[in-house]
Amino acid sequence: MMGQALVRRGAAAMAVAAACGWASSLAPGVAAGNVGLAASRQTVNQAQLVSAQRGPVAAPPRKIDCRKVKCIALTFDDGPVSGTGKLLKYLAARHVRATFFPVGRNVKAHPEMVRKELAAGHEVGNHSYTHADLSRLSTARITSEITKTQKAVRAATGFTPKLMRPPYGATNSRVAAVTKRLGMPQVIWAVDPLDWRDRNSKTVESRVVGHARPGYIVLMHDIHPTTVAAVPRIISRLAAKGYVFVTVSELFANHLTPGKKYARR
Numbered sequence: 001m002m003g004q005a006l007v008r009r010g011a012a013a014m015a016v017a018a019a020c021g022w023a024s025s026l027a028p029g030v031a032a033g034n035v036g037l038a039a040s041r042q043t044v045n046q047a048q049l050v051s052a053q054r055g056p057v058a059a060p061p062r063k064i065d066c067r068k069v070k071c072i073a074l075t076f077d078d079g080p081v082s083g084t085g086k087l088l089k090y091l092a093a094r095h096v097r098a099t100f101f102p103v104g105r106n107v108k109a110h111p112e113m114v115r116k117e118l119a120a121g122h123e124v125g126n127h128s129y130t131h132a133d134l135s136r137l138s139t140a141r142i143t144s145e146i147t148k149t150q151k152a153v154r155a156a157t158g159f160t161p162k163l164m165r166p167p168y169g170a171t172n173s174r175v176a177a178v179t180k181r182l183g184m185p186q187v188i189w190a191v192d193p194l195d196w197r198d199r200n201s202k203t204v205e206s207r208v209v210g211h212a213r214p215g216y217i218v219l220m221h222d223i224h225p226t227t228v229a230a231v232p233r234i235i236s237r238l239a240a241k242g243y244v245f246v247t248v249s250e251l252f253a254n255h256l257t258p259g260k261k262y263a264r265r
Contacts, residue, residue, distance in 0.1 A: 064244060066251050066265055070214045072243045073251045074098040074234075075189065076222040077127055077165065080106055080113035087228045088116055094235045096245040097121050100222070101165040101187070104129030104149030111156030118157055123247035125163035125187060126150060135170040142178045150182075163187050163248055163256070171261065180259025187248050189219035190264040196221055201230040209237045215265030217248060 064071065076087065079102050091098055100117050102124065107114050117124055128134060129148040137145070146164060154160045164184040166175055171186055179186055193207035204227055208218055220227050235245070249256065251265050 062246075062250065064246055064250055066215065066244075066246060066253065069244050070242050071246045071251055071265070072212055072214065072238060073217045073246055073248050074220065074231075075101060075165075075187070075217060075248065076220050076227075077101045078103055078106070078131065079222040080110040080117070081223050082110070082113075083225055083228055084110070084113050084222045085116070087222050087231060088113075088120055088122075090228070090231050090235075091122070092120055094232070094239075096235055097123070097247055097250075098245065099123040099125060099163070099187075099248045101125040101127035101163075102149070102153070103127050103131050104145075104152040107149065107152040107156055111152075114153060114156050118159055123163070123249055124153060124157075124159065124161055125165055125248070126153070126161040126184065127165050128167050131167045133168055133170045134166050134175045135172045137174075139174050139178060142175055143182075146178065146182060146184070176259045176261075183258045185256035185258055186261045187217065188261050188263040190216040191218040193218075193220065195224055195227040195230075199224060199226040201226045201233075204230040205233045205237070208234050212238055212241075212243065213264075214243075215251065217251070217263055 074096070076084075076098060077100075079100065084100075097120075100114075100122055102114060104126075114124060126146055126149045128145040129152070130145065132141075132145055134142050134145060150160055162184060164179050164182075165187045169188050171188075176186070190213070191208060191211045193204045193211075195204045198204070204220070208220070208230070212218065220231075222228060238245075248262075252262065256262060
């Protein structure tokens, strides 16, 4: 992770807020320890189709009500990279859906990986084109960073992202105005395990599980092998606590306002 934003990341680290309740169309009698993975086996909501040549995604909405069910959204920034494939295998093995916020230039370098993310039912957002601190840029440059990534994802998959995550969580009135105009909410996070700084799988696992709450958005990075290695245990431990793994849009039942910031339900 880029070093210039250590202060922002530290300030944002592992934010804690009020929990929310949740409900899902789970079959009666599912054991508490298996409830999260059982719900995650339902078909994921995917807003658009990837072109048939690249692998179609035609997934109907899942019947998950995060007002009543113990939802949590795992998100992964800065990819895709070659190691993202291993993460996708871990998520698929556990029937978990996540949200990816790729950097546009990495999308151009690994378009097949973004196609795999969508084909697996994951949600794909926008994390700028060069991982720039958008709060330091002009309106024109902010617009360029976001729209270039939109075009890169669309060229690779036929899908246009609806969510935007500002790098470092750095945002201001200009970023809000641009994202509002482009029709994109700003997705921040409620849990930051500092995996970009502390490259230790056990540490990342402990921080995510220890600070998880219903309705939270968890920040991680698929560019770090230590983070990817932590994911199976994170999923197992959160599932044992009864969590259901949802995409960001599912967490908010697709009721997100363009330009507004979201860190938790």
